[in-house]
Amino acid sequence: MKRHLLSATDLDRESATLVLDTAEEMARLGERSIKKLPTLRGRTVVNLFYEDSTRTRTSFELAAKRLSADVINFSAKGSSVSKGESLKDTALTLEAMGADAVVCRHSGSGAPHRLAQWVKGSVVNAGDGTHEHPTQALLDAFTMRRRLGRIEGLRVTIVGDILHSRVARSNVLLLDILGAHPTVVAPPTLLPVGIEAWPTEVSYDIDAVLPKSDVVMMLRVQNERMTASYFPNVREYSRRYGLDARRVAALPDDAIVMHPGPMNRGVEIAAEVADSARSTIVEQVANGVSVRMAVLYLLLGGSEPAIGSPAAGSTEGERP
Numbered sequence: 479m480k481r482h483l484l485s486a487t488d489l490d491r492e493s494a495t496l497v498l499d500t501a502e503e504m505a506r507l508g509e510r511s512i513k514k515l516p517t518l519r520g521r522t523v524v525n526l527f528y529e530d531s532t533r534t535r536t537s538f539e540l541a542a543k544r545l546s547a548d549v550i551n552f553s554a555k556g557s558s559v560s561k562g563e564s565l566k567d568t569a570l571t572l573e574a575m576g577a578d579a580v581v582c583r584h585s586g587s588g589a590p591h592r593l594a595q596w597v598k599g600s601v602v603n604a605g606d607g608t609h610e611h612p613t614q615a616l617l618d619a620f621t622m623r624r625r626l627g628r629i630e631g632l633r634v635t636i637v638g639d640i641l642h643s644r645v646a647r648s649n650v651l652l653l654d655i656l657g658a659h660p661t662v663v664a665p666p667t668l669l670p671v672g673i674e675a676w677p678t679e680v681s682y683d684i685d686a687v688l689p690k691s692d693v694v695m696m697l698r699v700q701n702e703r704m705t706a707s708y709f710p711n712v713r714e715y716s717r718r719y720g721l722d723a724r725r726v727a728a729l730p731d732d733a734i735v736m737h738p739g740p741m742n743r744g745v746e747i748a749a750e751v752a753d754s755a756r757s758t759i760v761e762q763v764a765n766g767v768s769v770r771m772a773v774l775y776l777l778l779g780g781s782e783p784a785i786g787s788p789a790a791g792s793t794e795g796e797r798p
């Protein structure tokens with residue numbers, strides 16, 4: 479592993495597979511009555527969140543705590559950011575308190591990359607603007623591998639607001655690295671300029687692609703990032719691009735339905751589809767804890783098996 483995880487492209491196939499394999503070990507730990515390891519005892523993880531989050535922030539916090547790290551949760555709301563303190567000064571202040579890793583979410587694309595130039599510890603990108611969300615892509619890949627037994631060769635269709643989606647970009651990049659075949663589906667107005675350079679097929683027709691999909695990943699329409707009208711109205715968008723029971727019936731029998739959350743039920747995905755047996759949405763949340771434990775463990779120096787070694791299993795063990 480590199481020192482930072484800023485982009486899915488910081489991983490090659492070998493290191494991405496190491497994260498997924500380590501996450502399997504962490505998931506097994508989650509099945510025990512005592513779900514805690516001493517491996518990051520004495521280490522400090524700062525969750526630096528300048529943008530709202532439910533899943534990512536809480537799962538990084540739980541992941542760090544399960545590894546026995548000290549955790550500082552910093553939210554821009556209610557902090558000295560309101561007095562004008564910059565990202566750099568905020569980060570240096572938190573580093574002065576001994577942060578070994580900074581998990582950063584920011585509305586500015588590239589903010590975690592700048593942070594990585596200023597702090598000595600590891601930086602994890604927890605979602606930057608419309609750019610990337612690499613741990614989401616890792617937990618999605620982990621979920622696919624658990625449900626379908628493999629990633630290589632899977633036909634993964636990603637539908638919706640690709641233009642504003644950091645999840646789509648990180649997923650396309652990681653799926654390509656892992657040998658899957660991504661296709662993005664969206665109205666032309668919700669595809670980014672330069673999409674032809676991404677390692678993905680592009681389609682405007684969801685109904686043409688669904689019968690050839692092992693995985694369909696629905697994305698939220700990100701109204702909060704929209705400065706113009708990208709489609710006529712929500713009903714029309716839902717009719718053309720929403721996943722309902724009729725469209726699910728066109729999928730192969732063992733295909734799965736994913737969504738990174740938060741969902742707009744009734745817009746990009748019907749409630750009955752979100753709650754169906756094909757849906758992995760709740761599993762994705764649970765898998766996020768295991769994958770983020772693996773990322774923190776590997777970034778903060780884990781080179782031995784996370785579980786099973788005397789050091790890992792003992793509260794007196796050396797930290798990595």
Ligand code: CP
Pocket residue numbers: 530531532533534535605614738739740
């Ligand atoms: N998927 C995801 O990033 O969700 P949150 O915004 O709740 O963290």
